[in-house]
Amino acid sequence: MSVIYEKVALIGLGLIASSMFWASKRGGLAREISGFARSEATRDTARRIGLCDVVSDSVIEAVKDADLVVLCVPVGVMGAVAQEIAPHLKPGCTVSDVGSVKGAVVEAVAPHLPKDVHFVPGHPLAGTEHSGPESGFATLFDDRWCLLVPPDGTDPDAVAKLRRFWEALGANVEEMDPEHHDLVLAVTSHTPHLIAYTMVGVADDLGRVTDSEVIKYSAAGFRDFTRIAASDPTMWRDVFLNNKQATLEILGRFTEELFALQRAIRTGDGDELFDYFTRTRAIRRGIIEAGQDTDAPDFGRVKAKH
Ligand SMILES: NC(=O)C1=CN([C@@H]2O[C@H](COP(=O)(O)OP(=O)(O)OC[C@H]3O[C@@H](n4cnc5c(N)ncnc54)[C@H](O)[C@@H]3O)[C@@H](O)[C@H]2O)C=CC1
Numbered sequence: 125m126s127v128i129y130e131k132v133a134l135i136g137l138g139l140i141a142s143s144m145f146w147a148s149k150r151g152g153l154a155r156e157i158s159g160f161a162r163s164e165a166t167r168d169t170a171r172r173i174g175l176c177d178v179v180s181d182s183v184i185e186a187v188k189d190a191d192l193v194v195l196c197v198p199v200g201v202m203g204a205v206a207q208e209i210a211p212h213l214k215p216g217c218t219v220s221d222v223g224s225v226k227g228a229v230v231e232a233v234a235p236h237l238p239k240d241v242h243f244v245p246g247h248p249l250a251g252t253e254h255s256g257p258e259s260g261f262a263t264l265f266d267d268r269w270c271l272l273v274p275p276d277g278t279d280p281d282a283v284a285k286l287r288r289f290w291e292a293l294g295a296n297v298e299e300m301d302p303e304h305h306d307l308v309l310a311v312t313s314h315t316p317h318l319i320a321y322t323m324v325g326v327a328d329d330l331g332r333v334t335d336s337e338v339i340k341y342s343a344a345g346f347r348d349f350t351r352i353a354a355s356d357p358t359m360w361r362d363v364f365l366n367n368k369q370a371t372l373e374i375l376g377r378f379t380e381e382l383f384a385l386q387r388a389i390r391t392g393d394g395d396e397l398f399d400y401f402t403r404t405r406a407i408r409r410g411i412i413e414a415g416q417d418t419d420a421p422d423f424g425r426v427k428a429k430h
């Protein structure tokens with residue numbers, strides 16, 4: 125592999141930034157990677173484990189002379205971080221992010237950036253329920269999607285370079301517009317997370333989630349819910365507050381379907397239940413035939429290149 129960016133700055137040293145660092149080192153994709161995190165404890169941990177070539181105590185220092193700056197912070201603080209770094213960005217550099225929501229991030233970040241900087245927002249569809257600087261690993265993005273949502277008129281060379289970088293990190297890259305991204309993610313990630321949170325909350329309300337019998341006998345479905353419900357609360361609070369419209373739209377549809385199934389159970393309508401489950405089974409089989417393995421413990425890897 126060869127160097128794609130001379131200097132990369134990673135802002136917010138958690139799961140995604142640390143995985144980007146290790147994957148970038150694996151491929152030799154940057155000559156220097158600087159990092160900044162808000163808390164001193166995170167910066168100390170990063171230094172101790174060798175995360176980033178240089179860990180700066182100031183975000184301004186971290187972005188100085190960087191050719192690529194990636195915002196890896198919770199969605200709700202992207203705008204504030206962009207505002208802080210904007211006057212210190214190298215002319216001609218690319219600013220990107222990895223936030224799970226795109227519309228609100230574009231709105232919050234774009235107005236702060238100088239005209240001579242390329243803004244190419246991104247979102248790797250890869251993660252785990254773990255967070256923090258010690259949770260990252262080099263293979264996180266291998267065979268996963270990374271979606272780029274460049275605003276209209278973005279310099280195609282800047283987009284192509286960032287695409288090459290993500291491909292070298294191991295991902296399959298596709299471009300999308302922010303609104304479509306947010307709707308797709310509301311269906312495939314955000315609403316399912318909310319359902320997992322709710323289901324674990326319900327079990328907890330019943331006082332059984334920590335009960336050894338429930339843990340002992342819990343089937344894979346509930347275990348997956350508890351894994352997902354262990355995800356970072358700040359990150360997920362920000363996802364829902366910033367993808368409000370699409371999540372509420374999908375939740376509305378979800379509750380309609382749930383009520384229909386509830387009614388079928390109450391009235392003993394076996395045909396309704398059977399037909400519904402037959403339809404959903406076909407969807408699952410379609411996913412497998414398309415080469416996407418959703419059995420992966422964290423998130424479906426992309427088996428086939430599309
Ligand atoms: N965790 C996951 O599975 C995935 C997360 N994402 C997105 O990636 C972004 C980062 O997520 P993770 O790496 O999982 O989070 P994380 O919680 O592991 O790391 C976030 C880091 O940002 C730092 N931070 C928070 N506010 C800050 C500020 N104002 N200035 C500087 N640093 C600040 C935190 O101290 C922490 O070090 C989020 O926007 C999230 O939506 C995207 C794909 C997957």
Ligand SMILES: O=C(O)C(=O)Cc1ccc(O)cc1
Pocket residue numbers: 223224248249250251252253313352422423
């Ligand atoms: O851990 C899981 O199951 C995930 O769903 C990972 C994930 C979380 C958030 C994202 O924006 C993308 C991927």
